[in-house]
Each structure stands twice: as C-alpha cells, then as structure tokens.
Amino acid sequence: MAVSVDTVYQRVLAILNKEQRGYLTPQEFNLFANQAQMDIFEQYFYDINQFSRLPGNSTEYSDMLDVLNEKISAFEAEGAVTGGITLPADLYRLGSVKVSYVDPITAVSKIAEAERVTKNEYLYITLSPLAAPTVSRPIYTRDESQLKVYGGGQLTTGVTCNYIKTPTTVEWNYTMVLGTAQYNASTSTNFPLHQAEEQELIEKILEMSGMLLKDPSIYQYANAEETERIQQEKA
Structure with a gap:
C-alpha cells in the first residue's frame, strides 16, 4: 500500500508548528519528499547487498531480505x-x-x-x-x-x-480557498513506497527542513527519532 502524501505533509507541519519552528511550503515539501523517497528507495539495494551476506533469520517475518524484497516487489x-x-x-x-x-x-x-x-x-x-x-x-x-x-x-x-x-514523482497539490491552500487529492500523487516507510519519510523531510529553516533543533529532533526507530528495528 502507498503512503499518503497528505498524511506525511500534515505530520511534518504539525512537528514544525509545535514550537513555532517555521513553515514548509508545498513546493518545498514536494522537493524534499521526492529526495527522501529516492534516498529510501536506493537504500533498499544497498541493504540487500549487505543482508545477502548474512545468514537468514529463522523467523520469516524478521528476515530482512524478505522484508526488503517485499518492499521492492511493488516496483517490479x-x-x-x-x-x-x-x-x-x-x-x-x-x-x-x-x-x-x-x-x-x-x-x-x-x-x-x-x-x-x-x-x-x-x-x-x-x-x-x-x-x-x-x-x-x-x-x-x-x-x-x-x-x-x-x-x-x-x-x-x-x-x-x-x-x-523508478518511483513515481510525489506531489502534494492544492487549490486556493479563501487564501488558504487546501489539499486536492485528485491531482496529488502519493508515495508508492511501502506504508512501513511513513515514519522514515517524515524524519528525512524534517532533517532537510531543519537545514532549510536554519534550525538545528529540527534536524536534531529528526535525527533522534531516526536513531530510536533504527534501534527498535534491530531489537
């Protein structure tokens, strides 16, 4: 299943707005969203190369090669x-x-x-x-x-x-209603990545947002979230 582009954008905005850290425009979000998507997608092939050198786990659902192949299967x-x-x-x-x-x-x-x-x-x-x-x-x-x-x-x-x-280009599109950008699902494109990638997408977009907004606390927050998620996945 795909990852909702609107869900990711709204969660990114919610975190940025939590302490009035700034605003990410739809155009900036779309740019970062596609960069984050390609980073995750390209990492699949690096990880497969690494995991293929290790013995498979006896538990089917914890075998990382199976997980990676499942994620890539959507692009075959x-x-x-x-x-x-x-x-x-x-x-x-x-x-x-x-x-x-x-x-x-x-x-x-x-x-x-x-x-x-x-x-x-x-x-x-x-x-x-x-x-x-x-x-x-x-x-x-x-x-x-x-x-x-x-x-x-x-x-x-x-x-x-x-x-x-290649993954399709992601786009959060909108229509202007009373001067406010309102999400337009019919002209937007979701992330074709596996739904399990939602959190990592948010983290990567936040990291890039922190650099754009020149706010190191945003990058640090996203990096801490990413570290915690990776540790949980390895546990």
Missing part, C-alpha cells in the same frame, strides 16, 4: 524493448531480457532469456560459429538506455524485459 515491472533497442522510460534497474520466437521445428512459440555480454565478448562470440547467438540462445549488449539484442542477427521485435521501475 515487465515492458517492451521498443525496436529491440529502447528500454522503458521508467527503468531504474534492468533485470532479465527475453526474446519471443517460434521454434522452427515444432512451430511452438517460446521465450528465451538473453545473456548479457560486453562489446568485446560480442566480437569474440560472433567470430565463433559454435558460439554465435541464435533466437533460442540470444545475447545482448547494453549502452546507457539502449540495448542491442542478437540472435542470428540483431533482433528488433519480440524483445521484452523485467525491470525495477
């Missing part, structure tokens, strides 16, 4: 590689590249996973008749946002990929 997607070259516009991390083809012997539609190779490896592979790629044993090279998929020649159709998509 499958899309077409247009012309066999162009990757989906919202791609964050590429997973597997697949080629659809018809078996020339059985006339049955099949899917083969392409193997990624470097450009140097591609040159050596194509020089060897036995190692040359086919539609049933395709390969691909990658250059920034584009692929080149080979299987008996460069393939331009029937190429798809599994990937992790």
Whole structure:
C-alpha cells in the first residue's frame, strides 16, 4: 500500500508548528519528499547487498531480505524493448531480457532469456560459429538506455524485459480557498513506497527542513527519532 502524501505533509507541519519552528511550503515539501523517497528507495539495494551476506533469520517475518524484497516487489515491472533497442522510460534497474520466437521445428512459440555480454565478448562470440547467438540462445549488449539484442542477427521485435521501475514523482497539490491552500487529492500523487516507510519519510523531510529553516533543533529532533526507530528495528 502507498503512503499518503497528505498524511506525511500534515505530520511534518504539525512537528514544525509545535514550537513555532517555521513553515514548509508545498513546493518545498514536494522537493524534499521526492529526495527522501529516492534516498529510501536506493537504500533498499544497498541493504540487500549487505543482508545477502548474512545468514537468514529463522523467523520469516524478521528476515530482512524478505522484508526488503517485499518492499521492492511493488516496483517490479515487465515492458517492451521498443525496436529491440529502447528500454522503458521508467527503468531504474534492468533485470532479465527475453526474446519471443517460434521454434522452427515444432512451430511452438517460446521465450528465451538473453545473456548479457560486453562489446568485446560480442566480437569474440560472433567470430565463433559454435558460439554465435541464435533466437533460442540470444545475447545482448547494453549502452546507457539502449540495448542491442542478437540472435542470428540483431533482433528488433519480440524483445521484452523485467525491470525495477523508478518511483513515481510525489506531489502534494492544492487549490486556493479563501487564501488558504487546501489539499486536492485528485491531482496529488502519493508515495508508492511501502506504508512501513511513513515514519522514515517524515524524519528525512524534517532533517532537510531543519537545514532549510536554519534550525538545528529540527534536524536534531529528526535525527533522534531516526536513531530510536533504527534501534527498535534491530531489537
């Protein structure tokens, strides 16, 4: 489930206003909200790398790898590689590249996973008749946002990929009513992150707010809350 952008904004404002520490405009909040979201999202992959080196916990719900994979699962997607070259516009991390083809012997539609190779490896592979790629044993090279998929020649159709998509841009939008900004749910965009990330989002936005407002007490408060939350998670 997503995290309500309005809930996060209102909680941030409530903490800032508690001791008249200042005000965070919707534009400032949106900027900080998206930065906080990407910080949390990118941390998933660093944490997976770290936790994968440790033995799994016997308790299913406390196994951090399972928790992280559950959070990332909301961003898993499958899309077409247009012309066999162009990757989906919202791609964050590429997973597997697949080629659809018809078996020339059985006339049955099949899917083969392409193997990624470097450009140097591609040159050596194509020089060897036995190692040359086919539609049933395709390969691909990658250059920034584009692929080149080979299987008996460069393939331009029937190429798809599994990937992790970039989180959608968060926005707290509003309409002006009697000079006051009123939340407009129909034009706003919630955080696509797991609902468990609500507290961390608030903490990170508060930290950035403290720097903007030049109030170290806000940063210190958010940092203390974050430290306490992390200790509870590790307990």
